[in-house]
Amino acid sequence: MNADSNSPAERQKQLVRLLTQNQRRIFSYLYTLVPDRHAAEDLLQETCMVICEKFDEFQPGTDFVAWACQIAYWEVRAARQKFARAKVVFDDAVLEAVAKTAVEMTPELSERHEALAKCLEKLHPRDRELIITRYEPGGGVEAAAQRTGRTIVAAYKALARIRKLLQDCVSLQLKTETAP
């Protein structure tokens, strides 16, 4: 007979697997609501704590990401009260509308994330260096400007241009993949 899938050990394994598979998606959702890396990471940690504590309530077979995002959403709301809006940029109505959109778009966003890897490889090395330095842990616009020998203003402009390039590349990639 198979091991009971509801045994504590099995549930623990299941939790580890689900969290490992989906934490990037939860982070992405949080960052959409709280566009500050450190704040979003703090909230991810808080969210993961709550997910661990409430995992008994999760129904196996249902959508884990949607369930986790619901928890994440309430963490964002709680953070707003605690820190007086702190890094939460939008009012409640817009926050809710954006949150809903983000959850609905989860499958598309996963595809976009995958496609982005290919688009990053296609970037000119100089552009890739800039964008990676901007986003790597401990990096930032200043570091990226310094490392690639640009002024700060030029780096901001270049970053906006590269993001647009990547966004277009990702959209094209998905169109090509879904074309008959």
Next chain:
Amino acid sequence: MNLSDKIRVELNELCSGLVDGTLTEPQRRRLEQLLAASPEARRVYVRALSLSASLFDYASEMQTEAPERSQRPNYLVAVRPWRWAIGALGAAAAIALAFWLGGLAKSGSGGEIQPQEIVAHLSGAKNCQWTGAAFPPGAQLQSGQRIELAAGFAEISFDSGALLVLEGPASLVVNSAWEAVLRRGVLKASVPQEAIGFRVSNAEVDVVDLGTEFSMVAEENGATEVFVLRGAVEAHPRSAVNSPARSSLVLREKQARRFERNQVAEVRNREQKLQRFVRKISLDRVVQPSAFVHWPFNEASGDRAAADSAGTIADNNRFDARLASSSSSELTSAHVDGRWDRALNCDGQLAATALVPPFAQRTPRTVAFWIKVPPDASVAESEPILAWAPASGGDHLEFAWNRAPNQGAFGALRTSAGPAFIIGTTPLRDGQWHHVAIVFSHSVRGPLKIQIKQYVDGRLDRVSAKHFAKRKAKEVGAETTVASNGEGTLSIGRRSNERGKAGFRGAIDELFIVGRALSQREIRMLMMQNRLPTPDTFAGN
């Protein structure tokens, strides 16, 4: 309803501003208005922000070792890191999970990241009493490491060159070579020019150093005071996004501010408090003795380059290098003016060979030298500057300037360990002297792995963070014995066994191979004074 192209462009600009933290209050309101009005605008917004979230993830992966997989070769190549499964962003979740699985329900707060690599060390201490883990002097500190000091003073040297003196009771998290989180307590930061941009943050404020000395006091309730002793810092209140006084502050010498619950205020008794931070603290330090071999290349002629050596491997003449040229010029151009006295000039034909110092294979070490590469050096003349062939087992090490622009910055320092490599960011091919230091240290990922840091002109230029796996010599855990005739051969300028192929063109000076991992301060000293520190070098700072 479809958005017009104009609105799409505007939305993208607003999203870029939001992500980069440059959005003004009117722009924020405009963005909010667009998002409130249009579902399509919300989709554009979510795609834009998710792109940035993905970029954090991919960029983190470049900083993180790939998870061990049974089918992977035991080395990592930097070319295609995009597919790795777990990035540093997962660290927060991993920490939470560790708490939970360990039966601890308390949530940690703050943005700590999982220990991954060594980014700092404890360089000085005085009367330290530790609440958590105790750190002996010289202890290596990993990213994500938390330091709980009950009393006394602890000096932490970051690999970037930033130096923090922590005064207990205090709690600090070492996030990276460039960042720390002060949870509570008092710290004094000294940040040399090479480490400009070093950041100390907490829940109230982010302080970005602009080359200076500053102090920070984080109280139990979170309120934080920042004092600038010298130079300037940029302070970003954490609550700034929605507060009217949104912009960050630049604080200059003798200035101070208090950050508390969304408020930025003057500091009471500022002068008095400043006085306290100015006072020098005499710390106990440990400077490890250095075993090294040094080739100054000061000869004016001849086919030998004498080496001096010190420490456990000291041996007269044993490491002297022999010069040989495959051209008919017979070494006439091998000796030129250098950065310090004379230097070795490599013309693509010259090869100098020497014994590699017999350090035990898995001990940390540092290779440092001055280099001048002509701006017109061709790709055929890029390598190797140095090649290090071990006598038994282990990877060949090579140092060159990068000739493959698809792999990294063209002309930047490239260190290869077997088939794996890292490439720096500072182009060396400019006809100027540059000081480079490559530090090999133990990786936190296990005894068979090494972490490589590259410093250029005293600045931390690149950390491998790909934890190079050393090839298992014969069996797992077998320590390679130190052969009596050294570890193998060091070739300078050209691989000695390659005939008919051009080698490196450029000059090299003051080559040091040191039997331990040097800190940024020591590398800087080597660069400025051409000597290694002695036990009293940093006393009294």
